[in-house]
Amino acid sequence: MTPFSAGEVLARCDVLATITAATDGIERSYLTPEHARANWTVGEWMDEAGLTAWQDAAGNQRGSLKGPSPEAPVLILGSHLDTVPGAGRYDGILGTLMAIAVVGRLRARGAALPFGIEVIGFADEEGTRFGRTLLGSCAVAGTWQESWWSLRDPHGVTLRDAFVAFGLDPERVGDAALDPSRVVGYLEAHIEQGPLLQDAGRALGVVEGIMGARRFELEMIGEAGHAGGMPYGRRRDALLGASEVVGAVEELARGAGAIGTVGRLRAFPGAMNVIPGRVEFSLDLRAETDQLRDQVWDEIEETALKAAAARNLAFEVSELHAARATAVAPTLASAVEAGIRATGDPAPMRLMSKAGHDAMAIADLCDYAMLFIRCKDGISHHRDEDVRADDVELALDAFEAAVLAVADAHG
Amino acid sequence: MTPFSAGEVLARCDVLATITAATDGIERSYLTPEHARANWTVGEWMDEAGLTAWQDAAGNQRGSLKGPSPEAPVLILGSHLDTVPGAGRYDGILGTLMAIAVVGRLRARGAALPFGIEVIGFADEEGTRFGRTLLGSCAVAGTWQESWWSLRDPHGVTLRDAFVAFGLDPERVGDAALDPSRVVGYLEAHIEQGPLLQDAGRALGVVEGIMGARRFELEMIGEAGHAGGMPYGRRRDALLGASEVVGAVEELARGAGAIGTVGRLRAFPGAMNVIPGRVEFSLDLRAETDQLRDQVWDEIEETALKAAAARNLAFEVSELHAARATAVAPTLASAVEAGIRATGDPAPMRLMSKAGHDAMAIADLCDYAMLFIRCKDGISHHRDEDVRADDVELALDAFEAAVLAVADAHG
Numbered sequence: 001m002t003p004f005s006a007g008e009v010l011a012r013c014d015v016l017a018t019i020t021a022a023t024d025g026i027e028r029s030y031l032t033p034e035h036a037r038a039n040w041t042v043g044e045w046m047d048e049a050g051l052t053a054w055q056d057a058a059g060n061q062r063g064s065l066k067g068p069s070p071e072a073p074v075l076i077l078g079s080h081l082d083t084v085p086g087a088g089r090y091d092g093i094l095g096t097l098m099a100i101a102v103v104g105r106l107r108a109r110g111a112a113l114p115f116g117i118e119v120i121g122f123a124d125e126e127g128t129r130f131g132r133t134l135l136g137s138c139a140v141a142g143t144w145q146e147s148w149w150s151l152r153d154p155h156g157v158t159l160r161d162a163f164v165a166f167g168l169d170p171e172r173v174g175d176a177a178l179d180p181s182r183v184v185g186y187l188e189a190h191i192e193q194g195p196l197l198q199d200a201g202r203a204l205g206v207v208e209g210i211m212g213a214r215r216f217e218l219e220m221i222g223e224a225g226h227a228g229g230m231p232y233g234r235r236r237d238a239l240l241g242a243s244e245v246v247g248a249v250e251e252l253a254r255g256a257g258a259i260g261t262v263g264r265l266r267a268f269p270g271a272m273n274v275i276p277g278r279v280e281f282s283l284d285l286r287a288e289t290d291q292l293r294d295q296v297w298d299e300i301e302e303t304a305l306k307a308a309a310a311r312n313l314a315f316e317v318s319e320l321h322a323a324r325a326t327a328v329a330p331t332l333a334s335a336v337e338a339g340i341r342a343t344g345d346p347a348p349m350r351l352m353s354k355a356g357h358d359a360m361a362i363a364d365l366c367d368y369a370m371l372f373i374r375c376k377d378g379i380s381h382h383r384d385e386d387v388r389a390d391d392v393e394l395a396l397d398a399f400e401a402a403v404l405a406v407a408d409a410h411g
Numbered sequence: 412m413t414p415f416s417a418g419e420v421l422a423r424c425d426v427l428a429t430i431t432a433a434t435d436g437i438e439r440s441y442l443t444p445e446h447a448r449a450n451w452t453v454g455e456w457m458d459e460a461g462l463t464a465w466q467d468a469a470g471n472q473r474g475s476l477k478g479p480s481p482e483a484p485v486l487i488l489g490s491h492l493d494t495v496p497g498a499g500r501y502d503g504i505l506g507t508l509m510a511i512a513v514v515g516r517l518r519a520r521g522a523a524l525p526f527g528i529e530v531i532g533f534a535d536e537e538g539t540r541f542g543r544t545l546l547g548s549c550a551v552a553g554t555w556q557e558s559w560w561s562l563r564d565p566h567g568v569t570l571r572d573a574f575v576a577f578g579l580d581p582e583r584v585g586d587a588a589l590d591p592s593r594v595v596g597y598l599e600a601h602i603e604q605g606p607l608l609q610d611a612g613r614a615l616g617v618v619e620g621i622m623g624a625r626r627f628e629l630e631m632i633g634e635a636g637h638a639g640g641m642p643y644g645r646r647r648d649a650l651l652g653a654s655e656v657v658g659a660v661e662e663l664a665r666g667a668g669a670i671g672t673v674g675r676l677r678a679f680p681g682a683m684n685v686i687p688g689r690v691e692f693s694l695d696l697r698a699e700t701d702q703l704r705d706q707v708w709d710e711i712e713e714t715a716l717k718a719a720a721a722r723n724l725a726f727e728v729s730e731l732h733a734a735r736a737t738a739v740a741p742t743l744a745s746a747v748e749a750g751i752r753a754t755g756d757p758a759p760m761r762l763m764s765k766a767g768h769d770a771m772a773i774a775d776l777c778d779y780a781m782l783f784i785r786c787k788d789g790i791s792h793h794r795d796e797d798v799r800a801d802d803v804e805l806a807l808d809a810f811e812a813a814v815l816a817v818a819d820a821h822g
Contacts, residue, residue, distance in 0.1 A: 085685070195641075223790075225789075225791060228622065228765035234789065262650055269496040273792065378645060379641075
């Protein structure tokens with residue numbers, strides 16, 4: 001395998017795909033044995049590329065390349081190593097491994113950079129285990145919240161206990177943070193997770209910004225009862241209320257040009273002959289502007305409260321996460337654009353990211369820009385997630401050229 | 412505690428309520444440690460009442476009272492000891508403990524019966540663990556199906572393996588069956604699980620028949636994808652399809668005067684930022700006639716297939732259970748009615764059971780009749796399930812008188 005080639009990067013994606021808690025697609029969540037194994041494996045690759053590999057105080061896998069002087073700032077490159085359940089092998093992982101390969105290439109060509117490089121494989125972007133996304137990148141940005149320690153996973157384990165069980169010290173999570181005055185910026189490569197590049201017949205694109213998202217845990221509460229004996233007029237069926245909300249989310253979000261998804265829904269107690277007394281479900285809501293997103297949420301909430309009242313149910317809302325829409329930094333985005341132009345595309349496509357990324361959290365630390373890579377049919381968060389090797393080769397060239405363009409602008 | 416009184420019966424319901432796998436309501440399902448403990452406890456009470464207690468080859472807890480001669484047939488009395496998840500303390504349990512108490516009363520008064528008595532605490536009426544209801548009573552009726560051995564619980568354990576782990580021999584399940592030529596009939600007392608007796612201001616009622624039920628496992632299959640990146644036009648969101656079916660079940664069943672309930676529903680993979688690629692859900696459908704019930708199912712299926720087609724989903728159906736509507740035997744129902752009249756109600760109320768009961772399975776073995784007891788607000792399959800002590804006292808008197816009436820008719 002040619003070192004630092006697309007072939008090597010993709011083969012490493014295949015290796016990481018074997019580090020999974022489930023067999024039907026990949027499942028690798030925060031502070032699990034799979035997380036530890038992935039970090040260890042990626043650390044070896046970091047060392048091979050000339051980076052000094054280490055795991056930070058929040059469980060992020062990091063690799064440091066010294067700058068020209070002890071006072072030199074760092075450019076951060078990276079993406080995440082965790083996955084949703086049933087995931088494919090490229091979301092986050094490809095960007096992390098590309099960052100390592102690009103450092104290897106830069107060292108191989110003896111590039112003299114005016115800054116150090118910090119490659120980061122973020123430990124928790126998806127928020128699969130504790131519901132709150134971007135835990136890894138918030139630690140690096142210095143925006144970790146004390147209230148998160150009491151978040152619980154589906155088995156009732158708190159984030160604090162999971163931290164300790166993983167071998168981390170909750171008191172030291174602040175050590176993972178970088179000093180903003182010593183950071184040049186953040187570049188992230190990522191698969192698009194949508195079909196726009198494919199539809200336009202392009203391999204690569206420049207991200208203009210990331211949509212704001214809000215995430216909610218919702219609950220409909222009625223009363224369980226016998227599926228046969230309880231007449232319709234007396235039922236307080238929580239699932240009928242929740243199903244109305246599921247339909248309303250699509251109708252209201254779609255109508256407004258926003259995106260709403262109920263990804264999790266479960267009826268309790270969950271027996272065939274028992275009327276559901278309670279339904280737990282989630283809502284993920286995104287839009288190009290925070291204003292539009294908030295307006296759609298208000299409409300959804302109003303509809304849900306009406307549906308609940310009509311069925312004598314209680315509707316409860318807990319907001320887990322709100323991220324404002326963020327824009328890339330023009331200088332860094334120009335470097336990414338220059339990188340893509342260097343691969344022979346004279347006018348790179350610009351597009352919004354509808355998906356969230358570690359860059360949203362890192363935006364609190366420093367400027368950022370992102371490179372998008374075409375993915376097959378826009379499929380992501382699914383085992384069929386796929387990329388083309390020739391696209392990844394172009395992406396490596398573009399990402400390397402982007403780092404050199406940042407160096408030029410900085411120097 | 413006065414022996415064989417309502418107070419004793421209700422205190423024993425409280426004791427059994429402590430034998431549970433969960434704390435939020437009772438959960439006691441087939442072939443679990445709780446099942447074994449409940450059988451052992453009820454067996455002691457059977458012995459105290461003068462019955463010979465034993466556990467049969469299907470895990471039913473039985474107590475036998477000899478008849479006047481070795482050739483004498485038996486009258487079966489009983490109900491079930493298993494529960495749904497989150498159950499109350501009376502559904503099935505009250506009827507089983509009443510049967511034991513009535514045998515104790517008959518022995519105490521030295522009643523000479525022309526038949527033996529077999530009290531049965533059926534081991535699986537609800538079907539909570541393996542999806543198929545009435546396993547215990549089917550074993551007694553001799554209608555156990557070989558195909559059931561491969562049924563699996565939610566953890567993937569087969570019925571066969573659970574049988575062996577409980578200490579039962581799958582090859583000998585046939586030993587639990589009674590010989591129809593040696594059975595007089597079956598009498599069951601049960602809470603109504605509906606509000607009709609309460610609404611009519613009556614403590615007891617005579618059951619006319621049991622509605623037929625069909626139970627289905629349903630599945631909507633689409634494709635998982637990223638909750639942000641995948642545009643609406645390309646989504647194959649299985650939860651949106653399933654939610655339409657949930658709404659249609661209510662609309663179609665209610666409109667036709669039938670009863671349909673989706674008690675179980677869960678979206679997979681079940682992450683906040685992943686479009687559901689698959690939804691598993693259940694349907695329980697009941698009506699006064701099998702024809703009406705089947706017609707409503709046809710309409711639901713047609714609607715589900717249309718919803719699936721419109722969203723590019725697959726809709727799959729697996730029928731777990733179909734029970735025809737059954738009618739009580741007029742002679743035995745007259746005995747129950749005579750029993751209620753003996754308590755001072757000159758014209759006992761007659762009503763259909765919308766809930767299923769062990770009597771449905773025992774109907775394949777022999778004639779049956781049932782006594783219904785008022786339950787508070789019709790609430791059942793819920794921890795708030797409740798009965799009045801004075802109603803239970805009347806019910807014991809009526810049930811005892813009903814057995815004597817059967818003896819008179821038989822003799």
